[in-house]
Amino acid sequence: MKIKKVDLDIVVGVTSKMPTTNMPEFAFAGKSNVGKSSLINALVNRKALARTSGKPGKTQTINFYNVNDSLYIVDLPGYGYANANNEVKAKWGKMVEKYLRNSTNLKAVCLLVDIRHAPNSNDIQMYDWIVSNGFKPVIIATKLDKLKKNQVPKCIKAIKETLNLGKEDIFIPFSSETKAGRDELWQLIEEML
Numbered sequence: 001m002k003i004k005k006v007d008l009d010i011v012v013g014v015t016s017k018m019p020t021t022n023m024p025e026f027a028f029a030g031k032s033n034v035g036k037s038s039l040i041n042a043l044v045n046r047k048a049l050a051r052t053s054g055k056p057g058k059t060q061t062i063n064f065y066n067v068n069d070s071l072y073i074v075d076l077p078g079y080g081y082a083n084a085n086n087e088v089k090a091k092w093g094k095m096v097e098k099y100l101r102n103s104t105n106l107k108a109v110c111l112l113v114d115i116r117h118a119p120n121s122n123d124i125q126m127y128d129w130i131v132s133n134g135f136k137p138v139i140i141a142t143k144l145d146k147l148k149k150n151q152v153p154k155c156i157k158a159i160k161e162t163l164n165l166g167k168e169d170i171f172i173p174f175s176s177e178t179k180a181g182r183d184e185l186w187q188l189i190e191e192m193l
């Protein structure tokens with residue numbers, strides 16, 4: 001996709017009403033620090049449009065990025081952020097769940113996992129939610145650049161086994177640093193539009 005313009009159109013916080021949009025939405029979910037916001041910047045060719053941080057818990061609102069007035073890329077707060085207190089965690093969780101459940105324009109929920117680590121129970125839960133809600137699973141293994149080439153197959157195998165991925169499930173190794181996987185992901189989004 002040629003990026004002609006991208007704007008942060010809608011920001012949803014815990015007290016906000018969920019918006020009704022009129023364009024297809026593609027959401028990016030995964031644990032805190034896995035690289036959701038960085039992936040979005042890589043997708044839209046912007047260095048710091050979506051705010052990123054070395055510390056988990058950076059994205060605390062649901063952010064809708066309008067791309068070319070034709071679709072929304074939706075950045076979600078991560079789950080499993082250990083330092084947030086339970087009340088805050090519960091509020092974020094409810095907000096994300098409410099969004100995922102109620103959006104009528106949601107085309108896909110892409111699940112990001114760190115390529116270096118086997119998915120945990122939260123990731124498995126998210127994967128199961130995606131499947132049981134009728135979405136086509138799209139798994140993105142982030143931070144590909146952090147592995148040596150010869151480590152990649154073993155790590156991919158571990159992720160696929162832990163999530164029990166089916167043959168037809170889409171799996172994209174990705175790096176926001178090298179942009180590996182970017183074209184494949186755009187192609188997929190365009191097919192789903």
Ligand code: GTP
Nearest residue numbers: 033034035036037038052053054057058059078176
């Ligand atoms: P929350 O907003 O807290 O849920 O985190 P997030 O999933 O949005 O992660 P974010 O994009 O903020 O990235 C977390 C850290 O990982 C940052 O220091 C990024 O620079 C780094 N990072 C993200 N993607 C990559 C990648 O592909 N390669 C490398 N080397 N680092 C990455």
Ligand code: MG
Nearest residue numbers: 036037058059
């Ligand atoms: Mg983020």
